Amino acid sequence: MIVVTGATGNIGRELVERLLAAGVGVRAVSRDPERAGLPAGVEVVRADLTDGADLGALLAGARALFLNIAATGLEAGALIEAATKAGVRRIVFNSSMSVTDTPADEEGFIARAHAAAERAIRDSGLEWTFVRGGMYATNALQWAEQIRSEGVVRGAYAEAVGAPVHEADLADLAAAALLDTTGTHLGQAYVATGPAGVTMAEQVAAIGRALGRPDVRFEEISFEEAVAAMERAGAPRVAAEDIIRYFGASVGQEALVTDAVQRVTGHPARSFEQWARDHVADFR
Template sequence: MIVVTGATGNIGRSLVDRLLADGAAVRALTRDPARAQLPAGAEVVRADLTGSAADFAPLLAGADALFLNLAAGGDRAALALVEAAAKAGVRRIVLNSSMAVTDTPADENNFIARMHATVERAVRDSGLEWTFVRGGNYATNALAWGPAIRESGVVRDAHPGAQGVPVHEADLADVAAVALLDRTGTHTGQAYLVTGPEALTVADQVAEIGRAIGRETRVEQITEEAAAEAMSGPHLPKEAALELVRMFGSTVDAPAFPLSDAVERVTGRPARTFAEWARDHAADFS
């Protein structure tokens, strides 16, 4: 049995589909099973991961492996789940971590890196088998441009020339699935930096979405302050958002992270391009 947190999220939904296709038993955790629309083959369980650690035991009963995503409940919930998994006899954790983690003291200077590095340390210290999937430049981040593209075709961003290596959520799910299903130990103790196959600027990505939907799209530059204000929310304080915006600004000359072939090395096939992602999500921008 594989327990999937964040089962209705972009990565989790793809992961549930992939695991079921491979014949695995899946327990998919969600706050609202009635609205989850997950496959009938999954055991869909109501779970509020912001509850106490004692509430997690039934969720992990009989499980061999756990896919842990901080987006499902935050870092405190993730730490409690790691502890509960060890007590429940779970053998393996695959953590959806962040490419911001560098395994150096610099991790303490970055909000995103610090949060994920803390959970990584807890997983390592748990004594369980582990694999870290360090993504972060998610292609799905572009979904935030949906309202602007639908309304006017104009995306407002502080750094149109910022470069990234956007990765398709299905590729992150595929890498996680291989690690969760690993029977040889090949992926135990591995931290995979998972990227897309090409570096693209924000302007490149917006143009690619335009091609996918058959409309003219462009980027209009705004201040860093305005960009952080638009990005911030209940789970991302404005200070952290401004930190991210400034980090994006540092990638105008070159991507913050090198291209990685982890998708191909782990899954045996090339990573999906952003153009493929844009076509897959054309309905979200139309």
């Protein structure tokens, strides 16, 4: 049995499908099981990982845990401790490329939260693998309403560059680590990226091409306007500032591109163009 947190999220849904295809039992965590919409054969358990409830029953009989701290309110210590007590042997953690194993990890909100979880997992004595995702291609979903209604995406840095990683590739990496029987992936921190650097403006244009709308474009706004927009969407201000500063620092730089997806899964990382084609329905 493998417990999947964040099972109804973009990565979680893909991961659940892979684990089911491999023939392993899956226990998915959801605040609202009736609306989870997960495949038949998944044990969907009602739990709110942010409320301090007893987690023993959730983890009973599980051999591995996929941990996504987006589902734990950025505080994963209680769940990691509960996993250790419940006899879970392995944690695969959906971490962040912002973690660098240097003192800089304490400087940013996102890096600090993920680095703390990584330390807790290492200290637990359990087997572990970290999947340090970079810029998520799914971040572009935040533009859906702007694209539908206006065909204009407003953001702080049109030339901010990254190598957006497809959620399917992150799920492939996590599945490989969770299903590993040889120890190949134990103690590894995989930095996962897409196959090439793409600017924000280029991402928007790629979505336009997938939609058959060449008029879709990116329009630059100020740093403060971009922070305010993220706050309105529900992001804490400190996180919004960290993210937008990170984007600003990338302007004029070469995006970090790794071969982690290829090395672990045997297939090339999916491009942002492919991601846009896969998500056409989300922008219509």
